[in-house]
Amino acid sequence: xxxxxxxxxxxxxxxxxxxxxxxxxxxxxxxxxxxxxxxxxxxxxxxxxxxxxxxxxxxxxxxxxxxxxxxxxxxxxxxxxxxxxxxxxxxxxxxxxxxxxxxxxxxxxxxxxxxxxxxxxxxxxxxxxxxxxxxxxxxxxxxxxxxxxxxxxxxxxxxxxxxxxxxxxxxxxxxxxxxxxxxxxxxxxxxxxxxxxxxxxxxxxxxxxxxxxxxxxxxxxxxxxxxxxxxxxxxxxxxxxxxxxxxxxxxxxxxxxxxxxxxxxxxxxxxxxxxxxxxxxxxxxxxxxxxxxxxxxxxxxxxxxxxxxxxxxxxxxxxxxxxxxxxxxx
Amino acid sequence: xxxxxxxxxxxxxxxxxxxxxxxxxxxxxxxxxxxxxxxxxxxxxxxxxxxxxxxxxxxxxxxxxxxxxxxxxxxxxxxxxxxxxxxxxxxxxxxxxxxxxxxxxxxxxxxxxxxxxxxxxxxxxxxxxxxxxxxxxxxxxxxxxxxxxxxxxxxxxxxxxxxxxxxxxxxxxxxxxxxxxxxxxxxxxxxxxxxxxxxxxxxxxxxxxxxxxxxxxxxxxxxxxxxxxxxxxxxxxxxxxxxxxxxxxxxxxxxxxxxxxxxxxxxxxxxxxxxxxxxxxxxxxxxxxxxxxxxxxxxxxxxxxxxxxxxxxxxxxxxxxxxxxxxxxxxxxxxxxxxxxxxxxxxxxxxxxxxxxxxxxxxxxxxxxxxxxx
Numbered sequence: 001x002x003x004x005x006x007x008x009x010x011x012x013x014x015x016x017x018x019x020x021x022x023x024x025x026x027x028x029x030x031x032x033x034x035x036x037x038x039x040x041x042x043x044x045x046x047x048x049x050x051x052x053x054x055x056x057x058x059x060x061x062x063x064x065x066x067x068x069x070x071x072x073x074x075x076x077x078x079x080x081x082x083x084x085x086x087x088x089x090x091x092x093x094x095x096x097x098x099x100x101x102x103x104x105x106x107x108x109x110x111x112x113x114x115x116x117x118x119x120x121x122x123x124x125x126x127x128x129x130x131x132x133x134x135x136x137x138x139x140x141x142x143x144x145x146x147x148x149x150x151x152x153x154x155x156x157x158x159x160x161x162x163x164x165x166x167x168x169x170x171x172x173x174x175x176x177x178x179x180x181x182x183x184x185x186x187x188x189x190x191x192x193x194x195x196x197x198x199x200x201x202x203x204x205x206x207x208x209x210x211x212x213x214x215x216x217x218x219x220x221x222x223x224x225x226x227x228x229x230x231x232x233x234x235x236x237x238x239x240x241x242x243x244x245x246x247x248x249x250x251x252x253x254x255x256x257x258x259x260x261x262x263x264x265x266x267x268x269x270x271x272x273x274x275x276x277x278x279x280x281x282x283x284x285x286x287x288x289x290x291x292x293x294x295x296x297x298x299x300x301x302x303x304x305x306x307x308x309x310x311x312x313x314x315x316x317x318x319x320x321x322x323x324x325x326x327x328x329x330x
Numbered sequence: 331x332x333x334x335x336x337x338x339x340x341x342x343x344x345x346x347x348x349x350x351x352x353x354x355x356x357x358x359x360x361x362x363x364x365x366x367x368x369x370x371x372x373x374x375x376x377x378x379x380x381x382x383x384x385x386x387x388x389x390x391x392x393x394x395x396x397x398x399x400x401x402x403x404x405x406x407x408x409x410x411x412x413x414x415x416x417x418x419x420x421x422x423x424x425x426x427x428x429x430x431x432x433x434x435x436x437x438x439x440x441x442x443x444x445x446x447x448x449x450x451x452x453x454x455x456x457x458x459x460x461x462x463x464x465x466x467x468x469x470x471x472x473x474x475x476x477x478x479x480x481x482x483x484x485x486x487x488x489x490x491x492x493x494x495x496x497x498x499x500x501x502x503x504x505x506x507x508x509x510x511x512x513x514x515x516x517x518x519x520x521x522x523x524x525x526x527x528x529x530x531x532x533x534x535x536x537x538x539x540x541x542x543x544x545x546x547x548x549x550x551x552x553x554x555x556x557x558x559x560x561x562x563x564x565x566x567x568x569x570x571x572x573x574x575x576x577x578x579x580x581x582x583x584x585x586x587x588x589x590x591x592x593x594x595x596x597x598x599x600x601x602x603x604x605x606x607x608x609x610x611x612x613x614x615x616x617x618x619x620x621x622x623x624x625x626x627x628x629x630x631x632x633x634x635x636x637x638x639x640x641x642x643x644x645x646x647x648x649x650x651x652x653x654x655x656x657x658x659x660x661x662x663x664x665x666x667x668x669x670x671x672x673x674x675x676x677x678x679x680x681x682x683x684x685x686x687x688x689x690x691x692x693x694x695x696x697x698x699x700x701x702x703x704x
Contacts, residue, residue, distance in 0.1 A: 046533035147621075161622045162397075191396035192560060196604035196618040218534060221563070221606030225613055244610040249685055260684065261692035262538035263608045264567040269586070272545070273538035273567070274692040279503060297694040330687035 007034035007075075008179055008212045009058070014072035016050070016057050024069075026283050027053050029237045031072075032310075033229075037179065038206055040213040042227030042244070044220060044259075048280055049233040051216045055182045058214075059099055060089045076180070095125040098173040102185040104165035108157040114141075114168050115153035118175060125176045136175070144171045144201060163194035167201070174205060181205070182214045187222060199225050220263050224248060232256050235291030236283050238310065242317035252319035252326055254296045290320070298323050350423050351384035352554050353408065353441075353522055358382070358417035360403050364627065373627045377403040378414070379578035382653070385522065390548070390555040392569035392586075394562060394601070398626050399575040401558045405524040408556060409441045410434060421522075439469055439518040446527035448511035452499040458485070458510055459495040465517050484513040487550075489543060505536035512543065522554040529564060541567060562605050566590060571659075574598045577626055577634040580653055584660040592673055594662040596639045599673055633665070641670045 016028040028050040035041045043051045053062070060081065062068045074081040076097065081089065093099075101107050109117060118137040122128060128136065134153070141149035144167045157165055166186060173181055183202065187195035203226060205211050217223050223230055223244070230247045232240040232255065240253035251257045261274025278295040286307070290296070293303040302322060313324045323329055360378040377400045385391045393401040406412045408419055410426060418427040426437050445451045452461060462481045466472045472480045482492035488509040499507060508528060515523050525544065529537040541564065548555060559565050565572060566586055573583040574597065582595040593599045600619035621638045624630055633651050636642040645665050653663040684692075 046535060163622055191623070192562070192604050193396060193600060193619050194622065195606070197620075199606070200618055219606065220534070220608035224608050224610045225606045227610075248608065248610050249688075251688060254691070257688060257691045258695050259534055260608060260688070261695060262535045264541070264563040265608060265684075266563065266566055266590070269567055272542050272696060274695040275539040275542055276535040276695060277539075297697065298691075326691060327687045330690040 006036070008037045008077065009214075010034045010073070010075040011054075011058065012073040012075070014054065014057060014074065015070070016053050016062065017069045018063075019066055019068065026287065027236050028057065029286070030310075031231075031233075031238050033231050033238065033241060035180065035212045035214060035229075037212050038210040039228045040206060040215055040226050042215045042217065042223035042230045043233055044217055044223045044230060045233035046218055046259075046280065048235075050236040051233045052184055054233070055099070055184055055214060055216055058182065059093060059097065060084070060086075061099075091125075094121060094173075094178070095176040096178050097180045097182065098176075098178040100166070100169050100173050100181065100183040100186045102188050104162065104169045104189075105157065107169055108165060110157055113154050113156055114160070118153075118168070118172055121172045121175045137171075140171045140175050141168075143174070144168075145197075146171070161194075162190055163197060166190060166194075166198055170198070170201060170205075174209075174211070177209065178211065180212045180214065182216070184216045185218070186215075188217070188219070195222070202226060220248075220260065232259070235281055235286050237286070237291060237320065239292065239320045240318065241310070242314070246314065246317045250314075250327070252313050252317060252324040253292075253321045254298050254323075254326070255292045257326065258295075290322075298326075298329060352387050352389075352422060353385045353556075354383070354420040355404070355408060356382050356418045356420060358404070358407055358419070359415045360400070360407055360412070361415045375626050376578050376629065377626065378407065378417075379629075380417070381575075381578070381580055382417075383573055383580065383583060385554050385556060387521075388548070388552045388554055389571070390557050390569045392557040392559060392565040392572045393575055394559060394565055394572060395575035396560065396623050398577070398623055400578040400626075401575050402526055404575075405443060405526045405556060405558050408522075409443045409524050410437070411443070435469065440521045441524070442515035442518060442520040442522070443524040443526060444508070444511050444515050444528045446530050448504070448507035449499060451511060452507065452514075454499055457496055457498055458513075461510070461514060462495075462517050465514065469518055471518065480517070484517055487516065487547065488513045489539075503536075504532055505539060508532065508536075508540050509543065512540075512547070516547070516551075520553065522556065524556045524558065526558045527560070528557075530559065530561065537564070544568070562601060563607075574601065577623065577629045579634060579663065580661075581635065581664070582660070582662045583653070584662075585658070588658060588660060594656065594660070594667040595635075595664050596641050596670070597635045600638070633663075641666050 012032050014028055014031040018025045018027055031054055033041060045051045056062050057070050058074050062070060070082060115137055119133040122133050122136055137153060138149055141152060146152050146164060146167050187198050190198060202213060206213055215226055227244050230244045231238045232253060234255045240247060240256050247256060251260060258274055258276040262276065264273060276295050281291055281294060288307060289305060290303040290308045293299045308320045308322050310318045310320050312318050358378050358381045362375040362377055363372045364375055381404060393404055395401050407414045418425050421437055421440060459481055462484060463477050466477045466480060481495050485492050485494055490509055529540050532540060547553065557568050569586050571583065571585050572589050573580045576597050582598045593602055604618060619638050624637060630637045632648045633646040636646040651663045651665045653661045655661050
């Protein structure tokens, strides 16, 4: 990808496999990307593409071996997170890297007040007494624009709307000023007006505090709103990666082309949406072929016999399609 | 057999004239009583607060709005799955509101519904053939070999092989289950299908397949759809007209392109402003509406939207605006719609363009499908 001065996080050849009685199941293959401070990388893909597993691997939140194997490098500020022991990783989580999930209700404890949960997050990483922690919690609730924050501190999660709960989750995530926030479908469960408010909030955090953002979404519209760079995942692999405008306006992988065509974009209502026939393949089969070959209108023989490596097609723009640049075959 | 012959006689009466819409909702009101777990007494949720609209033959009317606006309740009242508190549902000139039991059966066939989560609406212990066969039998449409034939036809119509009839719901992907949900709705030969968020739970590529399928079926059978969705881009692709709901009331109803070109109601504008478009050059340079949707248990007086509206004046806080015709087949419920500043495009109005070669590449995906099925 683009060569920024110094990436905050560099993921190199990340491989994840899950292991059960039936054997080993590769779920992420050779994922590589960088995020510079203050920038946003969007990972876009459909269910089962491996985008959430990628983020959980970065956070070391996957089940431990022998249930899963994680290989590769996750360099964060120069340190390889995959080499850290559990204690060091715990210190990093929340203070340097934090995470926001899709469903704020299941991430908040219903038995504790908003204030308790926010203050706990603060005091795990900072030595503050009750009063100071409460003052800080209040300040953070103001930052995420929660109305009447003094009152909210003493309320329980069920009293809040979905959008307010997600704001609380974001407040907890940024409480210790992390350098990187991973947001896994943070607006998917929310109404559109609330989604826009949350996207605004995330953008403001980036601008004001230089937080880097890893945004995971199935929604091209949401990614287009916030990301600087985008990585498209399919069947456990990043199949295209580049600056957002390039990927959206001149996509270089057929899967991206198909997905963009399947997204309603206004215009003629008589027109049909592009539909990608078939289903996501069994991830075991894609070790020896392009995972998209069976659904691709542009398939050639080598696509079905060899895994297709990522290669560079334009400045900072990489694709795993051997037929790129696609403009030539259109 | 008596069930079968009788239900056949009770075909819906034919009183169709061009002036008779296929379906009309007149002043529908639905209140739910909410007995709070720890509270004394009850509170009333006004899910529908006097909603009226008409749907023409072969027309798609979309209901859009955020959680709690009453759009799903509307779908259930129209199909008589729940009874309205007040108001009436008129199908081809016939008032269905107080029909029950056997008298309602022919209308149950005419008015069908597809749900968001097809897995939750399919019995896990019944094969597809069982599910569809039971319906065909109960409604006296077919049984035995005739039913088998009909089921094969239904599956073909929704793009599934006939052999899938022997399978159980868990053997299908989300998109396939939604196809079965559509086959189930089609099995009784409906005139109107209520589609309640039919693609919201699906991946983008599968969503496109289902949207295309619904449009194909509509063209073949001249069906009408009441299409309920929160996704304005999907709605824009599907609907002839759009009704925007907020807290139990329709605030604006208009032909699709007119609504996108010039939304009159401030809430419609707020919704259009926040559509995330798949185009990074058109990021929302928009005004995002503040605040949450108020609780439907205690909606604000006057215009429900006044608490979030930039144009609200004293009158909006006390007087309920009526949904009034404003020309061009449009209606709007706002005291100030023709006083407020003209709508400035947020970009949602224009089509998102792709480079020509990308469009050509996308057409190849459609050809591929044609080659396969041909």
